[in-house]
Amino acid sequence: MIWLVIILLLLSILLYLLLVPIIVVIDTINNTYYLELKGLAKASVIEDNIEVLKIKMRILFFKFYMYPLKKMAIKKSKKTKVLKPKNERFINSKNLKRVLRVIKSFNIKKFYMNLDTGDYAANAKLYPVFSFLNFYKATNCNVNFVGENNVQLIIQNRPVRIIKSFINL
Structure with a gap:
């Protein structure tokens, strides 16, 4: 009986993940720009005074901010790879x-x-x-x-x- 409940719960979660709407909003009148998985996650682009912009992420009940234009620490690599030219077309x-x-x-x-x-x-x-x-x-x-x-x-x-x-x- 417990296995049946667990299987039904997992199937319902899978069905929800397949049917959840993905919404993209671009609104220059109200300055709102976001991508949302209804009820699960939301990523909003917000204007920032210090940086040019920041991304506000909300996943379930957790909120955090990302600064995509902030300079990352450059790591020096000891070995450099030689790239071979590809003969394939980029868009087939x-x-x-x-x-x-x-x-x-x-x-x-x-x-x-x-x-x-x-x-x-x-x-x-x-x-x-x-x-x-x-x-x-x-x-x-x-x-x-x-x-x-x-x-x-x-x-x-x-x-x-x-x-x-x-x-x-």
Whole structure:
């Protein structure tokens, strides 16, 4: 009986980890930028006065900060490795298709863009393009002439969809 409870508990944890939403938020209006595994972890990019930016990590109940732009201590290596030039292409068609399938597995929940290029003629040329995008897609793209540039983007995915995109050819 105890084994059955343990197995069911492990299966429920595995199912939760496969179905937990992964959310990426980029919001220049409120200056919030984060990647979140709903209920498990969250990594936020925050402006810092001393350093340029810091990353606030929250994993379950623990919080800690990382400073990615802080200089690391340089370790001198005694041996240097000679790198051989690779004859393979960096991007082959199989890897490119796999990357495109992973990108297509993401869902855009919200997209808002308010753009001013600073040039009245360029703004006028962008106006029909943004009208076309707003009509046929679920986006909200605006052109303004007052100097405001804003983006709000919320993207969501689940680990099971990412794994499925790797498995399916």
